[in-house]
Amino acid sequence: MDRFIVLAEQQNLEIIICINKIDIDTSEKYKEIYDLYKSAGFDIFAVSAEENIGSDELFARLRGKVSVLAGPSGVGKSSIINMIDPKIAAKVGEISKKIERGKHTTRQSELLELEKGTFLVDSPGFTSLDMSGIEPDQLQYYFREFNKYLPDCRFTGCMHINEDEKYCGIKSQVGKNISESRYHRYIDIYNEIIDERKR
Template structure:
């Protein structure tokens, strides 16, 4: 039986891309009995019932390497975290939470700084904040026409989720990368400087150079309920060389005297 990857699911139908094209499939009842729902990104085995109309059934879901809850997508191996220098200003708390999640799940990450034409100096400030994390950073602007070739290279051969707060330009970036209008872009509210939520579902979009990208609805909150506070320090790469050298065992690196994690920041800034 042929195999493929689910690129989207709508109303109980799943669209599976295989070497013979895209098939519209339903899932066998066994999946509902086991409470296992097929997700975009799943590698599946399918049976074809009508080759001409490209109809079939999903017979088996291959073991997942990783699964995200929001967005509901499987087997991604990279997240592009998008912030803008203005309109809206970066939500650094959200960005840090997303980076912690990336570290926890052992996924590669790109920090994508958009709209750099609005404030070049502030772009440099954002880069300075994250340059010691080890994550790739790319600065882009559709107005200046910079950064898109570099970003496209980073996406080749991977399944990449784009994430970040509303209005930072995720869908606009995807439109440019894919060289076509694939998502409805939203305007920024002048009063609250947030984008309208225009992305409604997770869908894998194939890149000409290989790999897929998936857009997600913008969001302004993110919880890390499954990470214990004492483990949080392990998900900050720039802390690594200082952890274990603090004056007190169990240092939270917040208010304790003799904290070696805080010391270089205090002396350098």
């Protein structure tokens, strides 16, 4: 998910995180994810398309906007749309019959009008994301919880990886105001970008 977020942050898009299928999460692990991203400053919704949990709140947040549902295959993006507006489910089902494909498989992006002025784009699931357009030294700005502490870095060009914690505003906050998991994802994505540029 963090790769999606980085790409959206780079384009200065408004980000809403939606956790689906909470009805099958009997151990309520989703609450850890919810708290993690909420504390990082994101709008986040926990829903169940199957049980119609959270649809009104999510729709209220999307009203009056053009929104794109993006995520890996199988997370239930189309089901979320159908939960928000059951009329869409009927339309998608009819189209699926005409082109002889399963209605649960999105193969192309479709712009769907939920009401006047409110649109959703149902997009195919992604198996990989191209991070090559991200400059390594810009990545830090796409982790929004870093922003408050960037001025505390003593040295220009600090990448918050190999620097001494005493001189790095970001590393000094890991485990306090910056979650360890998000910080480690930052390092992973940073290294991925660097490795890609070496090829």
